[in-house]
Amino acid sequence: MNPNHMIIGLGGTGGKIIRAVRKTIFQEFRSLNPEDVSIGYLYIDSSDELMRLDDPTWKILGQSVQLGPNSQLHIRCSNLSSILENLTNYPGIRPWIGDRAIWNDILGGIVGDAIGGQKRRLGRFLFANHATEFCDRLTSQVRELQAGGETSVTFHVCTGLAGGTGSGTILDVLCQIRRLYPDSLQYRIIGYLLLPEEHPKPNWNTGNYHANGYAALAELNALSIGKFVPCNIAGDGGKMTGLQTPFNGAYLFTTHNENGLALSVDDIPNVVADFLYQKIVTVRKVNWASLARQENAENGDGMPETIPGTNVGVRSKRWLAFGVKRIAVPEEEIAEYLAYQFARQAALQLRYNNWSETEGYLPNAKNVDLMSYVSAPEQLERWLLSDEHLLLSSPVLEADGTQGRWQPIGRYWTTVTGAFKQDIEEREEGAKWLDSLKGRLELRFSDQYRGHGVKAFYQTVSASARERAREIRQKLERELFGNWRDGARSVHEISGLVGSVITYLRNRSERFDDDVAKAKAQEEALSKKLKDQEKEWAKVGVISDMFGKRKRLFDICALTLQDLYACRTRIEGWQFAKKFTPVLLEEITQLKAELDRSSAMIAEAVKNFEEQIAERCVEDSSQVDYRQQIIRFYDPELVRIVTRRLTKDAREQLTQTQRVRSALVALLGDKLDFRTFNERINKTTFLDVLENQCMENAKISHNNLIESTKERLIGVSIIDKLRDRYGDRQALRLFIDGIVKAAGNYLIFNPDEIKRSAPGINPAAQICVSNFTVILPKAPEAEDFVKMLREIFWECVQTTAREFLDGSKPNEIILTSVTNLFPLRVVQLLSFLRARYLERVNGQNPARARMELHIEGDGQSLPSLFLPSRGELQERIAPYLLLGMALGLIAGRENERGAQELAMLTKDEFGFETPLFLEGATIPEALANIPEPKALTLEEAVGKQLADPEIRRDPKRNELTQKVVSLVNDLVRQLPPTDPRGKSLPDWGRKAVKLLRGEG
Structure with missing residues (x-):
């Protein structure tokens, strides 16, 4: 089958069909580009209601399938009056535009940009102003389709016939496509035409609703048999006399099928979309040759009915009707439901890590005393946040502690004082000991402490305060990120913990002035103590020296000096800490911001997963709703029960959440921190990683834990499910009969017209030739049940032409009915449409009515659709x-x-x-x-x-x-x-x- 397809939507109905097609494809593949098939789109409308990029109606399963601007053609025009005044400049419009006086009345009632407004000629007028652009867009898209190597293209033209835009442009679109691509075998053109409802919604019928449908059908019929030759609106306005086979066939459909199934007009686009999906996508792997023959009228006498006694055609038989229905286990949806539940669990673990044996991971935080944990001495020491680190008494940077240069302040002065004291005692006279020790310690304090002197040291390190603050932040972050990576802590808990660190530092910084004041008071006391000791030192005489008094007093003075210089150093340290802590707080606050950003993004992801979950597996399966295009054959409650069991399995969730964390960490490379996490993993990436990983996790978990075949949710056969539910033949027959009837043609025929015999009707030519196709998956393990299933289908299908085809998907059965080779006169609705048409053209202003209804001329020369x-x-x-x-x-x-x-x-x-x-x-x-x-x-x-x-x-x-x-x-x-x-x-x-x- 042809892999290249171009879907063209005209007017609101056409746009809705395109939207439904793209939703169907996305729902089946989670992509808009199924394998082995290329699909182009072009949506043409005088209203931009469905063209807005943010239109929520284009969303499916949380994703937008909106067309890009290159696939939209907005045929708005605000200068129609100007064109009418200068028709010589518009050769593509002048030959057919009609009476200027009537146009003045029509345009006089329009404010702003014109839209089709149930006036077919107005719709054509608007399209004519964009006809060249349409041709350019079309040829561009066709070239893209043909880039794959296959030149053949099938054009699917979709519209409703009641409005002004779609109904007014359909003939020109068909003719322009055929003008550009004249080979009707290589470039097949198929129409999909929604007939007007007999009883439309309130305010839908503004005058021409039904008459438009009849006028369009009359023109399409005449076009098909060569009795209507439109002007070339994309050229010089001349008649397009050379067109052969303007369209290969056209499907007609309504909101009611032949077996009494009634749908809302809003549901019909989904039906057409599913039919297109089967024709375009399913057919790739199914040998469905009968459909192609029907669409080209090759399964019987496709010649039109004629004028009696002549070969002159008057009523085309290139019309088709269709019905379609699917019975499917929605495996993709079930798998996604599982995956999104797993993704939600993983996201909750990442955010809160609050496990419950009865619920799995909970959507709220654990109650933890983080402040006590943060302020514990061992935590402060490990994170370089102790007072000793804030004073730079202990090293922060790796280089600070090299070669043993740095010792805590107290130990430093103890060590230095002891060394000086020993050396002095060994080398100098006793009377000089105290002065020598004071001098050496003062020199060490002023010029030699850590290579600079105390004041100079703190001035120097103040310049590198940012680097030290970053080192502390990074050390803290590395530990906490490791906790998060290993599943020990959640990002919410880490954020709270860092918040507690910030609170601790702020509280600590508020006490620095008190620490300085205490240190200065201590310094003053030590200085006074030293003076008193110096007085005692001065009283030491020869005799007291002989008895060891000088030595004892020197030891006491050394201890006082040691404490004094340590105190003086700490005063400078506290002054530094006052300046350093704000820098450190800034870094830690930035870390908190990164954590909050991560937490917020994960929270958004949780919400997204919950929204995705809410859209899936929500039906009530107690009754079959034949109005649904896809009869979803499964038990939603079983899906929910099995899913809850899997999400509450602690071992399985521990394993699957670890896989998720590993997949996320793998994206970070060597930089394992929260800033890199935020830089490299945005919401889209996060969702993609969790969705993909959790889809794999869910399938692994399902396959490992679900042993009962009746409880299995993924990889199941629709044949098995039918056999489980309908083991009784009569129950199965009732179900299949309902499905077959629901798959009937969405077009009701008039049996009297079908049986009618008259001159011009070939008595040997069969009309309304129907074929019913059932696409069944292979199920060799259920051979007896499949045999019974086929027999029941045979009993329920009324048409004589029936066929079974082998399907490629084990989880679905597809039913289609197609009827072709009929003239329009056999369509039951046509008599009603003709009556409404005659009311309009025989009303108060027949000339205006005929001009509004017909795109060229007044319609009186068109062949009659009836005998x-x-x-x-x-x-x-x-x-x-x-x-x-x-x-x-x-x-x-x-x-x-x-x-x-x-x-x-x-x-x-x-x-x-x-x-x-x-x-x-x-x-x-x-x-x-x-x-x-x-x-x-x-x-x-x-x-x-x-x-x-x-x-x-x-x-x-x-x-x-x-x-x-x-x-x-x-x-x-x-x-x-x-x-x-x-x-x-x-x-x-x-x-x-x-x-x-x-x-x-």
């Missing part, structure tokens, strides 16, 4: 019968029975005259009895006479006019006063006179 009734035949032939009498073509002759009968002399193929008896001795009798073939022969003979220019000139014309008038008056006088023909004869006479004048 003529006796009354219609009388109306048509009476003027010609009167003219035949006036012209002398008809006279009374003796028939084979010896009775007088009106007859017309005709000549056979050799030129011999032969009387054609008209089935009556008088004009009224002949009109009542003349067969259609004889009537048409009479019409043709009189027409040839009228073509003689001499007859149209005076005095011959006046002479014939008087004969007609005299004949009519004589006939009227012969009739009783109550005979209705007394009123009809003058009307027929007037029509005869108009024919003489060339006005007929």
Whole structure:
């Protein structure tokens, strides 16, 4: 089958069908590009209601399937009056546009940009202004389709016939496609035409609703048989006389199927979309040759019904009807329901990590005393947030602690003081010990502490405060990210923990001034203590020195100096901490912001997953709803029960959430932190990772834990499910009978018209040829049940042409019915549409009505869609019968029975005259009895006479006019006063006179 397809939607109905097609494809594949088939789209409308990129009606399963701008053609136009004033500049419009005065009335009622508004010619007017753009868009899309190597393309043109836009553009769209792609075998064109509802929604019928449908069908019928040749609106306006097979076939459909199933007009696009899906996508793997033959009228006599006695076609048989229904286990939807439940669990673990044995991961946080945890000394030490780190008493950067240069402040001064003291005692005189120690310690404090001196050191490290703050943040973040990666903590808990760190640091920084004040008070006390000790030192004499007093006093002074310089250093440290902590808070706050960003994104994902879950597996399966296009054959409650069991399995959820975390971490490379997480994983990426990973997780979990075949949700066969539910033949038959009836044609036929026999109808040609196709999956393990299933389908399907095809998907059965090779007269709705059409064209303003309804001309020259009734035949032939009498073509002759009968002399193929008896001795009798073939022969003979220019000139014309008038008056006088023909004869006479004048 052809892999290239172009779906063209005209007007609102066409747009809705395209929308439904794209939704169907996405629902089946979770992509708009199924394998092995290329599909292009072009939506044309005078309203942009369905064209907006943010239109929510194009969403399916949370995703938008809206068309791109290159697949939309908005045929708006606000300068129609200007065009009418300058028609010479618009050759594609001028030949057919019609009466300017009528247009002034039409356009006078339009405010702003014009839309079709149930006026077919207005719809064409709008399209004509964009016809070249349409052709360019079309050829561009076809080139894209053909880029795959296959040149053939099937065009599917979808519209409703009640409105102005779709109904007004359908003929031109068909003709322009065929003009650009004339090979009807390589480029097949199929129409999909929604007929007007007999009882439309309130306010839908603004005057032409039903009449539009009839006018469009009349023109399409004439186009199909070559009796209507439109102007080329994309060119010079000339007639497109060279078109062959403007369309291969056209499906007609309504909201009611032949078996009484009634749908809303809003549901019909889904039906058409599913039929298109089967024809375009399913057919890739199914040998469905019968459908292609039907669509090209190759399964019977596709020749039109003719004028009796001629080969001139009048009623095309290129029409089709269809029905379609699917029975399916919605495996993709079930798998997605499982996957989204797993994804929700994974997202909740990432965000809250709050497990419940009865519910799985909960959508709320655990209650934890994070402040106590954060302020514990061991945590502060590990995260470099202790006072010693804030004072830079302990190293922060890796380089701070190299070669043992850094020691805590207290230890440092203890070590330095002890070393100095020992050296002094060994090298210097006792009286100089204290001064020497004070000098060395002061020098160390002012110039040598950590290579700079205390004040200089803190001034130096202040310049690198940002680097040290980042180091602390990174150390904290590495640990916490590792906790999150391993599933030990949730992002919400980590965010709360970091928030507690921020609170701790803020509270701690508020006490720094107190720490400085305490340190200064301690410094003052130590300084006073040292002075007192120095006084004692000065009193040491020779004798007391001999008894060890100097040594003991030196030890005491050294301890005081040690504490004093440690205190002075801490004062500088606290001053540094006051400046450093805001920088550190800024870094930690940035970390908190990254965590909150991650948490918010995960929260959005949870909401998204919950929305996706809410859209799936929600039906009530207790009753079969035959109105649904896809009969979804499964138990939603079983799906929910099994899913709950899987999501509450602690071991399975621990494993599957770890897989999700690993998949996310793999995207980060070597930078395992929350900033990188946010930079590399946006919401779309996060959703994609969880959806894909959890789809795999759900299937693994399902296959590992669900052992019972009756509980299995994925990888099940529709055959098995039918066998489980309908083991009883009678129950299965009731179900199948309902499905078969629901798959009936969405077009009701008139059985009397189908049976009708008349001249021009080939009695050997079958009409309304139907074929019912059932596409069943192979199920060798259920051979007996499949055999019974086929038998029941055979019993329920009423058509004689039935076929079973092998399907490629084990979870669905497809039923289609297609009827073709019928003229429009057999469509039951057509009589109603004609009646509404005649009301419009015979109303108060027939000229305007005809111009609004027909895209060219007034429609009076179009072939009739019905076989003529006796009354219609009388109306048509009476003027010609009167003219035949006036012209002398008809006279009374003796028939084979010896009775007088009106007859017309005709000549056979050799030129011999032969009387054609008209089935009556008088004009009224002949009109009542003349067969259609004889009537048409009479019409043709009189027409040839009228073509003689001499007859149209005076005095011959006046002479014939008087004969007609005299004949009519004589006939009227012969009739009783109550005979209705007394009123009809003058009307027929007037029509005869108009024919003489060339006005007929």
